[in-house]
Every structure is written in C-alpha cells, then in structure tokens.
Amino acid sequence: MSHDPNCLFCKIAAGQIPAAKVYEDDELLAFKDIHPAAPVHLLVIPKAHIASLADADASHAPLLGRMLALAPKLALEQGASNGFRVVINTGHDGGQEIHHLHLHVMGGPRPWKHG
Ligand code: AMP
Ligand code: ZN
Numbered sequence: 001m002s003h004d005p006n007c008l009f010c011k012i013a014a015g016q017i018p019a020a021k022v023y024e025d026d027e028l029l030a031f032k033d034i035h036p037a038a039p040v041h042l043l044v045i046p047k048a049h050i051a052s053l054a055d056a057d058a059s060h061a062p063l064l065g066r067m068l069a070l071a072p073k074l075a076l077e078q079g080a081s082n083g084f085r086v087v088i089n090t091g092h093d094g095g096q097e098i099h100h101l102h103l104h105v106m107g108g109p110r111p112w113k114h115g
Helices: 008-013 058-077
Strands: 021-024 028-032 040-046 084-087 103-107
Touching (some): 008 028, 021 058, 040 058, 058 103
Antiparallel strands (some): 028 040, 040 103, 084 103
C-alpha cells in the first residue's frame, strides 16, 4: 500500500498521528475534521496515498464507490439524519489543502441557514 511519509493523512492512516476515528476497514478510514464547518463534519480517506481526485482513474472506481457509499451510513450514525453534503476539493484551484484524497461529509442541523 503506497504511503507518503510526509503526508498528514498517511500518518493518520498509519496511526502515527491521532484522529477522532469514526470508521475503519482494510482500505478506508473516516475521522472527524479538526476544524468542523458543520455540526457533523467527517473526512473519508483511502489508506493508500492518492494525492487527489485528479490522480484517480478508472482503476480506482471501486474504491471511489466504496468511499461514496460509506458517506450516508456515517452521516446517519453521526446524527446527520436530515441531509448532508459531500465535497471533494481537488487541486489548487479546487481549494485542496491536504494532498491526500479525501471526501468531506458535512451535515447536521443548520439553524442559521434554515431558520
Ligand atoms: P481540504 O481543503 O479539502 O484539503 O481539506 C482539508 C481538511 O482537513 C480541512 O477541513 C482541515 O480542517 C482538515 N484537517 C487538517 N488537519 C487535520 C487533522 N489533523 N485531523 C483532522 N482533520 C484535519
Ligand atoms: Zn497520503
């Protein structure tokens, strides 16, 4: 499994840096975003280092599918029972700051938005 020793999310996947994990299996890890932008804000990552969605190709389709399929399950478990957003910031112009593929899952009540 590819691992970039300078990558923060590789270090989290390897257990070298702590994270508030909410899900883990052989190839995926999900944990709480350290600066949540919503009441529920999770990050779903592959344990293998893939720098961004721009580095994924058709061979990654099953992995990407499993990442996406995990989102509603975790959103519900974490209390986002009324909807959520899924975002993959990609590359410089996409606002990506951590260069290890990750899917943001953001949900939970947003009273400031809906009154
Ligand atoms: P992006 O801009 O899509 O690359 O998002 C990176 C996200 O990683 C941001 O929302 C950060 O708050 C989050 N983040 C950075 N460091 C950590 C960390 N150590 N544990 C959890 N989330 C982190
Ligand atoms: Zn990495």
